[in-house]
Amino acid sequence: MTVLEAADVTFRYPDGTQALTEVSVRVERGEIVAVLGPSGAGKSTLFKCFAGLERPSAGAVAVEGVELAALHGRERRLAQHRIGLVFQEFHLVGRASVLSNVLVGRLATANAFTSLFHWMSRADRTLAVELLTRVGLGEQVRKRADSLSGGQRQRVALARALSQRPELLLADEPVANLDPVLAAGVIDDIVRMVREEGLTAVLNLHDVSLARRVAQRVVGMREGRIVFDLPVGEVTDPVLADLYANEELAANAADREEVAA
């Protein structure tokens, strides 16, 4: 069954930048897909369109057959609740406790009035603590989120996303802010939890080796278009070299500019 389907998605920012051009992807239930591509390829923009944070200028995105952009109010909130998001910079409430950050993921279905006083049902609290224990933060439940390390913070954000009991997990460069050793650990945790929960996941990654390690399928993007969409076994070095061609040249040029300035 198809969980996520993008059909001919084109996206233009208000300033006229065309970030996506006729992008079509289809993700089946239980798949783990990595999106790769050089900086500015449009990965983050695609993530926002998938998540319903941005509305495509043309084309459509459907999650479980529902087009988020067409929904409003309560229906929209409940549809968003079915999609868990993980961001590069964690997006946690630093002063709040780890537990309270995870409980945010339960708000959409909690009692609208009592939840305002931070009163959450036992089932919600149990789920939150259970998820935190499973990502290895059982001891940190009462700590303030801003007292944790980067890797721990991203695990809190993961637990928040999973506490929504989503169908689909989307992550935009979830480990770009972490050092390589930590990054591999966090990515492994994400993938392990996705498998355990039987979820579908799309991960934007900048690290090719990480993508190869965890994904079943890799989508390569460049200049707003999909360049390839292959099972991980077929993503060979020449294919990747093609995807990143000229990027090194561009990076060198940027370095030279920096030196000049």
Add this chain to the structure above:
Amino acid sequence: MTATLEKKGEAATAEPRTQPGRREEIDRLARLRRPGWGTVAGALAAVAVLGWSSTSSGFDGPALVDGLPHVADFVSRMFPPSWEELPVAIELMIETLGIAITGTVLGTLLSIPLALLAARNIFPQPWIRSSARTFINVFRAIPELMWALMFVASVGLGAFAGTLAITLGTSVGMARLFADIFETADMRAWDAAAATGARKSQRVAWVLLPQQIPTMASYTLLVLDGNVRAASLLGLVGAGGIGMELNQQLRLFEYGSVMTIVLVVLVVIMSLDLISSTVRKRFV
């Protein structure tokens, strides 16, 4: 690197050779430094306003000099402070603190919804924000003592009128402050919470307030300080607190009692200042 080199080169060539064209250019630039007509007119206007305001403020140099002995006399008659007045002064100071604290707490609670309406990132609709801001600005323009007069007229003499006046003044004053605090908040966690499907009210309770409460509490303590001062004066218009007693003792020429009252106010406000600055340091 290249930029600094260029600048050096330019300076080196410009200084020794002053071509005729460049001379004129320098003269023109030098004239620019002379005050223009607008500046002169502005300065004259400023002097005129100062002159007018000093006459209408009744400022009178000779009278001040003549009055100095009387001021000294007045101060000397304030000693010694009257100890009989102390229990009354303390009791009324407690009432004053009650007015100030109740008004600050109620006003702060009322200011939060108002501030949310006035913050662009919480309610992006321009009409909501501008109506809330207009409401706040209009009510903020009226001093607390005027509110006190009006509340005395409507609910009668006493501390209740004072409490209402402080509550109202605080709620609009704080609403403005809090709205500005909210507008500069980091919205990333807010957006992430929105993407989980959480309602706006829930996002306020779980994301915005937890992030901002230390800053808000620190401002609240600052405002409490000001409200104690304001509440000490409310008695002058019959709205409760220590001001009423001060007024009465002045009229009876009981300067010893006046001194006691002033000392009590002084001690309370200074200790409050000390406490609140210590607490605020812990917050931020």
